[in-house]
Amino acid sequence: MQFGVFSVSDITRDPVSGETPSEAERIDAIVQIAEKAEEVGLDVFAIGEHHNPPFFSSAPTTLLAHIAAKTKKLIVSTATTLITTNDPVRIAEEYAMLQHLAKGRMDLMLGRGNTAPVYPWFGQDIRQSLPLALENYNLLHRLWREDVVDWEGKFRTPLQGFTSTPRPLDDVPPFVWHGSIRTPEIAEQAAYYGDGFFANNIFWPKEHYMRLIKFYRQRYAHYGHGTEKQAVVGLGGQAYIAKRSQDAIKEFRPYFNEAPVYGHGPKMEDFMEMTPLSVGSPQEVIDKTLTFREHFGDYQRQMFLMDHAGLPLKTVLNQLDLLGEEVVPVLRKEIESRQDPETAKPPTHALRVKEKYGDKPARQPRPNANRGDNVTGGSPYQDAE
Amino acid sequence: MTTQFQLVVVSAGTSDPSSTRLLADRVAQRVATLGTQKKLTVDVQTIELRELAGEIANALVSNHIGARLQKAITALQHADGIVASTPVYKAGASGLFTSFFQILDNDLLIAKPVVLAATAGTARHALVVDDQMRGLFAYLRTVVVPTSLFAATEDWTDTGLNKRIDRAALELVALMAAGFEKTVRDESWGRYQHEFGSAGGTELSIDLDSDLMRLAAGGAAN
Numbered sequence: 001m002q003f004g005v006f007s008v009s010d011i012t013r014d015p016v017s018g019e020t021p022s023e024a025e026r027i028d029a030i031v032q033i034a035e036k037a038e039e040v041g042l043d044v045f046a047i048g049e050h051h052n053p054p055f056f057s058s059a060p061t062t063l064l065a066h067i068a069a070k071t072k073k074l075i076v077s078t079a080t081t082l083i084t085t086n087d088p089v090r091i092a093e094e095y096a097m098l099q100h101l102a103k104g105r106m107d108l109m110l111g112r113g114n115t116a117p118v119y120p121w122f123g124q125d126i127r128q129s130l131p132l133a134l135e136n137y138n139l140l141h142r143l144w145r146e147d148v149v150d151w152e153g154k155f156r157t158p159l160q161g162f163t164s165t166p167r168p169l170d171d172v173p174p175f176v177w178h179g180s181i182r183t184p185e186i187a188e189q190a191a192y193y194g195d196g197f198f199a200n201n202i203f204w205p206k207e208h209y210m211r212l213i214k215f216y217r218q219r220y221a222h223y224g225h226g227t228e229k230q231a232v233v234g235l236g237g238q239a240y241i242a243k244r245s246q247d248a249i250k251e252f253r254p255y256f257n258e259a260p261v262y263g264h265g266p267k268m269e270d271f272m273e274m275t276p277l278s279v280g281s282p283q284e285v286i287d288k289t290l291t292f293r294e295h296f297g298d299y300q301r302q303m304f305l306m307d308h309a310g311l312p313l314k315t316v317l318n319q320l321d322l323l324g325e326e327v328v329p330v331l332r333k334e335i336e337s338r339q340d341p342e343t344a345k346p347p348t349h350a351l352r353v354k355e356k357y358g359d360k361p362a363r364q365p366r367p368n369a370n371r372g373d374n375v376t377g378g379s380p381y382q383d384a385e
Numbered sequence: 386m387t388t389q390f391q392l393v394v395v396s397a398g399t400s401d402p403s404s405t406r407l408l409a410d411r412v413a414q415r416v417a418t419l420g421t422q423k424k425l426t427v428d429v430q431t432i433e434l435r436e437l438a439g440e441i442a443n444a445l446v447s448n449h450i451g452a453r454l455q456k457a458i459t460a461l462q463h464a465d466g467i468v469a470s471t472p473v474y475k476a477g478a479s480g481l482f483t484s485f486f487q488i489l490d491n492d493l494l495i496a497k498p499v500v501l502a503a504t505a506g507t508a509r510h511a512l513v514v515d516d517q518m519r520g521l522f523a524y525l526r527t528v529v530v531p532t533s534l535f536a537a538t539e540d541w542t543d544t545g546l547n548k549r550i551d552r553a554a555l556e557l558v559a560l561m562a563a564g565f566e567k568t569v570r571d572e573s574w575g576r577y578q579h580e581f582g583s584a585g586g587t588e589l590s591i592d593l594d595s596d597l598m599r600l601a602a603g604g605a606a607n
Binding site for chain 1: 447449450580582586591593597598600602605606
């Protein structure tokens with residue numbers, strides 16, 4: 001099982017100090033947070049994508065390439081990459097490039113985005129968000145698997161003889177998670193392609209996510225990718241940890257109360273009862289996280305939201321120490337001993353290369369000399385017939 | 386043989402007891418009495434929105450349904466008839482009342498018979514029930530009985546109010562006894578718009594034969 005942290009990249013005033021970090025400070029901080037995640041033994045760091053203040057992460061692949069260069073083992077990912085307002089051709093190119101630079105230590109999570117004004121900034125319309133997401137991914141899926149693509153759809157200019165470069169590392173496409181809160185069509189698409197399904201799990205009661213994950217597992221099996229238990233599921237979670245439970249509650253409350261999404265709403269205690277939020281001692285966070293697999297089945301990736309709501313960098317780094325040293329090692333051990341042996345292994349590039357090639361060498365596409373287009377003649381790559 | 390019916394009273398009155406609750410209770414009692422005459426047993430359950438005010442506000446801004454609010458929603462989900470009663474503030478139903486009904490899934494109350502009632506300090510608010518509240522309950526696709534109840538201060542000493550309560554109660558009993566809700570839901574449920582997980586978490590059917598589902602499975606957009 002993989003453990004990691006994800007950030008939405010909000011730049012929020014610290015309600016305790018009253019300070020709002022600058023964009024420069026937050027961007028520096030996020031790199032330190034990612035490095036810390038690796039240092040304390042976490043497996044994954046993921047960043048969101050936003051195109052409006054007060055968020056900074058408009059160009060996730062740039063940030064993730066930098067983080068990949070500064071780390072050795074960490075998998076970099078997104079939470080989420082916008083499959084609606086990004087051109088799928090650009091997603092194919094940028095993330096394949098990231099995959100090469102990170103030597104395969106990356107994947108991505110796709111989401112639709114629910115901020116209506118963002119859509120027209122990129123020439124899109126939120127009312128078409130769902131068909132747009134589905135069609136865009138159908139194209140993205142082909143761009144990473146076919147050297148030359150002819151394509152025509154409803155939302156994008158047709159493609160004739162298009163080759164997305166670079167081809168994926170080892171000709172193995174990046175692993176994709178589809179994130180959804182309540183849309184069966186997204187779960188269906190994840191199941192159809194045998195991709196991962198991620199439930200952010202943060203805002204709504206677990207029953208909402210349980211229904212959708214169950215549907216995804218059934219459809220995953222229906223499409224013949226494996227059994228329901230072998231479907232690839234990721235979950236979000238949220239924690240604030242201190243050695244003593246009462247300190248955690250005291251320290252986190254001002255941040256909870258002013259948090260951009262749920263602040264000024266439910267009481268923290270009610271929110272803890274109704275959602276995966278844990279505020280407490282390492283043992284309390286462990287106990288609560290261990291209940292997730294009972295509700296959703298065994299799963300492959302657990303992400304925690306630790307960096308948000310104006311928490312200062314020093315606190316976030318300290319949180320990561322506690323998460324990496326006192327929570328995750330126990331979770332790994334406990335989950336391994338309880339996990340169904342049928343459960344799929346978490347996705348990594350190495351595993352996917354092995355699945356595709358066994359012990360044979362991976363394909364390394366070498367292009368032919370430039371002939372101006374891919375429309376006439378055969379493949380642009382030397383190894384094709 | 387008697388048939389068991391659940392009547393749920395929703396009151397947005399603020400004092401205890403309030404005239405808003407009092408009006409609703411009189412309807413409920415009348416429904417129970419009329420029910421007995423027709424060999425229907427009517428169980429009455431009352432939801433005081435005042436006690437849920439905090440959870441209702443939270444649900445509106447954060448989607449989080451608290452435990453007591455959830456209990457109220459479940460009661461409505463299983464209701465065979467509803468009496469919904471509110472005070473009038475500033476020429477409209479109480480914000481607490483409308484907020485509560487705005488939180489519900491759009492399809493939670495489909496075809497349920499409802500008596501609407503309002504109280505006010507002056508008869509000038511008399512049309513609030515018919516002009517404003519009916520629209521909300523039409524949106525929720527309930528069937529509101531023809532007689533709307535309204536009680537200004539002077540109505541409490543007027544026997545005309547009792548007559549109207551009798552009328553509304555009988556209309557409700559007639560709709561409940563006729564099984565209107567059951568017929569509509571059994572035979573026409575699929576024709577109403579639903580979301581995955583709506584109707585209080587019971588609506589779990591997924592149409593795999595839709596354009597979007599075909600697109601999700603690698604097909605083309607129409």
